[in-house]
Structures are given as structure tokens and as C-alpha cells.
Amino acid sequence: MGRAFVYVILGGGVAAGYAALEFTRRGISHRELCIISEEPVAPYERPALSKGFLLPEAPARLPSFHTCVGTNEERLTPKWYKEHGIELVLATRVKSADVRRKTLLTATGETISYKILIIATGARSLQLEEFGVNGSNAENVCYLRNVDDATRLVNVMQSSSGGNAVVIGGGYIGMECAASLVINKVNVTMVFPEAHCMARLFTPKIAGYYEDLYKAKGVKFIKGTVLSSFEKDSNGKNFVTKVDNLQHKIACAGSLLGVPCVVTDVVLRDGTNLPADMVVVGIGIRPNTSLFEGQLTLEKGGIKVNGKMQTSNTSVYAVGDVAAFPVKLFGETRRLEHVDSARKSARHAVAAIMDPGKTGDFDYLPFFYSRVFSLSWQFYGDNVGEIVHYGDFSGSTFGAYWVNKGQLVGSFLEGGTKEEYEAIAKATKLKPVIKDVADLERQGLSFAISV
Ligand code: FDA
Ligand code: NAD
Known part of the structure; x- marks a missing residue:
């Protein structure tokens, strides 16, 4: 079983939405373009998930934030894709890729072939287990990468109103979620290993300003340490999950049997015990490159591309969080994890594919932003x-x-x-x-x- 397209975008996030709009503006025929996404919804503006989506009053919900409303352009609803003859293959994971044969194999067993592939697989949240701590599967431990995560976070947050949240990580997710939790009347303690929040970007002085504001809103900061384990409650009994896998399996045995386990306390490396009605984890991401390892050149944790967003295989392009591209301004290759870069790199790749003669090298000024309170x-x-x-x-x-x-x-x-x-x-x-x-x-x- 299989289908063939001229253009296939693998991944249905921000970059895919902006690439689709660019393809239609430059003129494609019906049934030439296919987008395959593991998510069950059409591409949307992911930044909304840690902002408007978490508001207690009039929260943002799909279809209001499908791409490309983030740049005040058309909102591409499923109907829009249909009208433009773009095949949206949703809720479908691609489980392997063969760039030599130009095929993708989906988890449903379908082979989709392409002439040109754009990889827009973004990234996944790093899991606590990758740092030796078990418990990500507890009912009240939340990550935030997609709409399903955000929906779950909202449910847990609503049932924790008036209670305590521990936010693990002092980066973007940590800071934006902590603000949203406060607005939703949940008491927040932030825990992170660095000396100040947003350590990848902020200076100590800038961080101090935001930390003071957060403190004035009731947020507590525990810096310079990490969590070592969770205390859990499963089926009315208290269990302690340590780094050890076997113990974790015992602790979550209830969960495997359909009885959920719930974190009750976060235990820090120095032994501090923080009671928690919920936990939000934002400890960074890993780009989704695994389908292409050994087939394409990788760099800086991403798929290496040239100024046209073209990978080491001339029929394959990579854009967004997964792409490591030459930043002319710095004279070096970087991989950026921000929405503006996803939008612009996607558009540039489509321009390079559709109009190679007129498209120069991507000349990008890195741009990051955030809004809290x-x-x-x-x-x-x-x-x-x-x-x-x-x-x-x-x-x-x-x-x-x-x-x-x-x-x-x-x-x-x-x-x-x-x-x-x-x-x-x-x-x-x-x-x-x-x-x-x-x-x-x-x-x-x-x-x-x-x-
Ligand atoms: P993105 O992650 O958007 O999409 C990847 C898609 O590929 C997903 O649909 C995924 O399911 C799919 N996929 C992956 N592997 C697959 C497979 N094997 N088969 C099928 N589908 C697969 N940035 C910023 O500048 N300002 C901001 O305020 C924010 N806010 C923000 C909030 C939150 C909660 C998050 C998680 C992220 C942000 N960001 C941000 C970052 C920004 O959202 C991010 O840089 C872009 O979404 C990257 O776009 P991509 O399309 O590259 O990946
Ligand atoms: P991040 O890289 O911004 O921050 C990760 C944080 O994890 C670090 O600041 C550190 O404090 C913490 N950390 C690392 N190891 C830890 C450990 N073992 N224990 C406890 N804490 C640890 O990543 P994030 O906040 O998870 O964000 C995920 C992605 O979402 C990023 O790509 C980010 O760019 C994107 N995002 C961007 C925005 C924005 O641009 N406004 C908003 C939300 C999310």
C-alpha cells in the first residue's frame, strides 16, 4: 500500500504550517503536497500552549491558533488544506525513512514516497528518566510540548487550585508555566540547577529582575540543585521511587495494573522534601533526528543544512527546531529552538525548492521572545x-x-x-x-x- 507525492513535509508543527502557506503562494497543484504528522490536529502556533492556552478565563483553544495566525496571516484550518488539495495525514507517526529510495514508512504500514522531502519533526521534551529520575508516568507529572500535554496540564492544574506545584527547570517552559500556575491560583516552587533563571540567555541582573517579580507574586526559588526522586502515592500507599528501575516498577506497579500513581512530594538532592499536588517538568528538548541518523549529516544535535536548508541529500530539506543551519551573521552553524526561526526557515526552504534561481542563502537574525504576567x-x-x-x-x-x-x-x-x-x-x-x-x-x- 502506498501513495506518492511531489513534496512531503514530515512533521505537522509550526514549520509545516508556514511551509504549506508558502507552497500555495508560490503555486502548487492539488495532490502534490502531503503533510504527515503524529499529532491529531492541523499545524498550530505552539507558543500558545504555554500562554493563552493556560489562562483561567477565555483560554485559547483550537481552531483559533492554527498557523499562521502568529504572524497575522491566514489561519490554516483543516478545511483550508482540503481546499488547497494538500493531503493532511494526521495522527500518523513515520517510523522509518529511506532517503535513497525516497520513501517514508508510517506506523500504519503505508509507504509514502516523495520527490522532495522537508523534515520538520521539531523536538521532544527531555524526560526525567534521562537524568536518572523515574516518575514521568505519574498522573500529576506534566510535560509541555503538544496540545495533548497542554490539555492534560490544564486538567491537573485545575484540580490543584489552591495547592502546590513544583516546577522543575528554570528555562522557558519553567518560567512561562510558573507564571500561568500563579494566575491559576496554584502555589509555585521552582527548582533548577543554575544560579539564576533563564541561564542560557539572561544575565544575572536581568534574571534578578524577573525573579524579584515572581517572588512578589509568591513564587519560591530553589536554585543550584536538582530533584533526586519523587514520593508517590499509589492505591492509598506511599512509595518512594529512587533512581533504581526495579523500585520504580514496584512503585508504579499500580499504574501498570490500571491504578494510577500520583506524586505527593518532590525530594531534592540535598534531602529537602517539597509537598506537591502537581509537578511541571521543563528540562530542555532533543531534536527529533533519529529517523535520519546514519543517512544524513548531523551537527549540533540537529540535521545539518546549507543556506538553502538543504541537507546532505539534495532531495531532502530540514527546517525548524531540527535543523542546524549556517547563521551568516555569526559565521557558524547553529540550531535554534524558537518559533520565528521555524517560520522563516520553512519559508526559505520552500522558496529554495520552488525558485532556486532567485533564492539566496538564508540570512537570519536570531530572535527570541517571551511574555509572562x-x-x-x-x-x-x-x-x-x-x-x-x-x-x-x-x-x-x-x-x-x-x-x-x-x-x-x-x-x-x-x-x-x-x-x-x-x-x-x-x-x-x-x-x-x-x-x-x-x-x-x-x-x-x-x-x-x-x-
Ligand atoms: P514542532 O515541534 O512545532 O513540530 C514538529 C512536528 O513534527 C510535531 O507535529 C510532531 O508531532 C511531528 N513529528 C515528529 N516526529 C514525527 C514522526 N516520526 N512522524 C510524524 N510526525 C512527527 N518559541 C518562541 O520563539 N517563542 C515562544 O513563546 C515559544 N513558546 C513555546 C511554548 C511551548 C509550550 C513550546 C513547546 C515551544 C515554544 N516555543 C516558542 C518554541 C517553538 O514552538 C518551536 O521552536 C517551534 O514549534 C518549532 O517548530 P517545528 O515545526 O520545527 O517543530
Ligand atoms: P530550556 O532549555 O529553556 O531550559 C531547560 C532548563 O532545564 C534549564 O534552564 C535548567 O534550569 C533545567 N534543567 C536542566 N537539567 C535539569 C535537571 N536535571 N533538573 C532540573 N532542571 C534541569 O528548555 P525548556 O524550558 O524545557 O523549553 C523547551 C523548549 O521549548 C525549548 O526549545 C524552548 O526554546 C521552547 N520554548 C520556548 C519558549 C519561548 O521562546 N518563549 C517558551 C516555551 C518553550
Whole structure:
């Protein structure tokens, strides 16, 4: 059994949605394009899951946030795909790929062949088990990557109202979920190994601002440590799951027999015991590359592509979280885990496929952002080199520049206007020479506006 298409997009997330829109804009015939996704719904704006989806009042629900509403473009509902003759193969996992034969084999046993493949498989959440801690299958332990996870998180959160949540991880998921939990009247303790939150991006000073705000909202921080185990309650009995697998199996035997086990306490490495009605885990991701290992060149944990988003096999492209691409601005290959890069890399790949003569190399300015409570920040470029803070850290508008080898390479701004964000983006892209760092500090945001 099999079907053949000219173009196949493997994965049905953000990048797939934006690629589909680009294909239709450039003109494809009916039944030329197929999207295969493990998720049961058409591509949607994943960032909504840790923001609007978790609101207690008028939460965002599909179909309202299908791609491409995130950039104020068309909302691609299942009907849209049908009208454009795009085959949406949903709730279907691809279990193997053969790039030599140009075929994909689905878990349902169908072989789908392509002329051109776009890999848009994104990433999966890292599991606690990968750090030697068991318990991910407990009823009140939540991860957040897809709509199913988010729906489950909402249910657990609602039943924990007035209770305690322990948030494991101080990155994006940890910070955004902690804010949502507070808004939903759940008491939050955040636990992470670093000295401050958002350690991959924030400076200690920037992190301090957000941590103070979170503390004012009642969030407790336990830093510099990790969890070592969960105490669980299964069938009315308390069990302690240690790193040991056998013990875990015993603890979750109830779960295997259909009796769910529930985490009651989080035990930290220093022995601290935190009572928990629920746990949210955000400890990073791994790109979904496994189907292509040994077939395509990998780099930086992702699938290596050139400036056209083309992999080591000329019929195969990779975009979004899974792609490691050359960032011209830095002169090196990077893999980014952010929505803007997923959207733009997808569009670029389609442009390169449909109009190779007119499509140059992807010239991308890395852009990250987040919104929590009433705060909102944007970051452009790279956070390497000397840090120059500016603005009023006791007020609502402040930021930082990163100066590397005498050039401005990164800019962060909290509480900016649309024009101010555009200004820091433009300035960062231009990489102006910075002769006097003290002067840059004095000028602050005005520097970016005047570039
Ligand atoms: P994405 O993960 O969106 O899609 C991958 C798709 O491939 C999924 O549908 C998956 O099921 C499918 N798939 C994988 N393997 C498969 C297989 N073998 N067979 C079939 N299908 C398969 N970024 C940002 O810049 N700002 C933000 O505010 C946020 N917020 C945010 C919140 C939350 C909760 C998450 C999880 C992530 C964010 N992000 C973000 C990150 C952003 O969402 C992310 O970078 C993009 O979704 C990446 O898009 P992709 O299409 O590459 O992967
Ligand atoms: P992350 O990489 O942002 O943060 C991971 C965090 O895990 C680290 O900050 C660290 O504190 C913690 N950690 C690592 N090992 C640990 C351990 N053993 N025990 C406890 N904590 C540990 O990843 P994330 O927060 O899980 O986010 C997942 C993905 O979702 C990322 O790709 C991220 O870019 C994306 N995302 C982005 C946004 C945004 O851009 N606004 C929002 C949500 C999610």
C-alpha cells in the first residue's frame, strides 16, 4: 500500500504550517503536497500552549491558533488544506525513512514516497528518566510540548487550585508555566540547577529582575540543585521511587495494573522534601533526528543544512527546531529552538525548492521572545561577549547589549514599544563597531534608535 507525492513535509508543527502557506503562494497543484504528522490536529502556533492556552478565563483553544495566525496571516484550518488539495495525514507517526529510495514508512504500514522531502519533526521534551529520575508516568507529572500535554496540564492544574506545584527547570517552559500556575491560583516552587533563571540567555541582573517579580507574586526559588526522586502515592500507599528501575516498577506497579500513581512530594538532592499536588517538568528538548541518523549529516544535535536548508541529500530539506543551519551573521552553524526561526526557515526552504534561481542563502537574525504576567521581552542576535546593561531596572523598560570583538552582536529589551524592538533588531543586524562601551551604556536604548 502506498501513495506518492511531489513534496512531503514530515512533521505537522509550526514549520509545516508556514511551509504549506508558502507552497500555495508560490503555486502548487492539488495532490502534490502531503503533510504527515503524529499529532491529531492541523499545524498550530505552539507558543500558545504555554500562554493563552493556560489562562483561567477565555483560554485559547483550537481552531483559533492554527498557523499562521502568529504572524497575522491566514489561519490554516483543516478545511483550508482540503481546499488547497494538500493531503493532511494526521495522527500518523513515520517510523522509518529511506532517503535513497525516497520513501517514508508510517506506523500504519503505508509507504509514502516523495520527490522532495522537508523534515520538520521539531523536538521532544527531555524526560526525567534521562537524568536518572523515574516518575514521568505519574498522573500529576506534566510535560509541555503538544496540545495533548497542554490539555492534560490544564486538567491537573485545575484540580490543584489552591495547592502546590513544583516546577522543575528554570528555562522557558519553567518560567512561562510558573507564571500561568500563579494566575491559576496554584502555589509555585521552582527548582533548577543554575544560579539564576533563564541561564542560557539572561544575565544575572536581568534574571534578578524577573525573579524579584515572581517572588512578589509568591513564587519560591530553589536554585543550584536538582530533584533526586519523587514520593508517590499509589492505591492509598506511599512509595518512594529512587533512581533504581526495579523500585520504580514496584512503585508504579499500580499504574501498570490500571491504578494510577500520583506524586505527593518532590525530594531534592540535598534531602529537602517539597509537598506537591502537581509537578511541571521543563528540562530542555532533543531534536527529533533519529529517523535520519546514519543517512544524513548531523551537527549540533540537529540535521545539518546549507543556506538553502538543504541537507546532505539534495532531495531532502530540514527546517525548524531540527535543523542546524549556517547563521551568516555569526559565521557558524547553529540550531535554534524558537518559533520565528521555524517560520522563516520553512519559508526559505520552500522558496529554495520552488525558485532556486532567485533564492539566496538564508540570512537570519536570531530572535527570541517571551511574555509572562504583564512583562514582555525580545532578544536579537547572540549573547556572547561583554554585557552592557542599560535603562531603569527599578522601572519597566531596561535591557542589555552584548559587545563581542568590538561589535554589537546581541540586544535584549524588556517593556519596549514596537518601534524600539524594531530599532534593536536593526542595530543588531548591522553589527555596529563599539569603540566606547561606557558611552554605549550612557546612550542605552537611544543608541539602537540612532543607528
Ligand atoms: P514542532 O515541534 O512545532 O513540530 C514538529 C512536528 O513534527 C510535531 O507535529 C510532531 O508531532 C511531528 N513529528 C515528529 N516526529 C514525527 C514522526 N516520526 N512522524 C510524524 N510526525 C512527527 N518559541 C518562541 O520563539 N517563542 C515562544 O513563546 C515559544 N513558546 C513555546 C511554548 C511551548 C509550550 C513550546 C513547546 C515551544 C515554544 N516555543 C516558542 C518554541 C517553538 O514552538 C518551536 O521552536 C517551534 O514549534 C518549532 O517548530 P517545528 O515545526 O520545527 O517543530
Ligand atoms: P530550556 O532549555 O529553556 O531550559 C531547560 C532548563 O532545564 C534549564 O534552564 C535548567 O534550569 C533545567 N534543567 C536542566 N537539567 C535539569 C535537571 N536535571 N533538573 C532540573 N532542571 C534541569 O528548555 P525548556 O524550558 O524545557 O523549553 C523547551 C523548549 O521549548 C525549548 O526549545 C524552548 O526554546 C521552547 N520554548 C520556548 C519558549 C519561548 O521562546 N518563549 C517558551 C516555551 C518553550
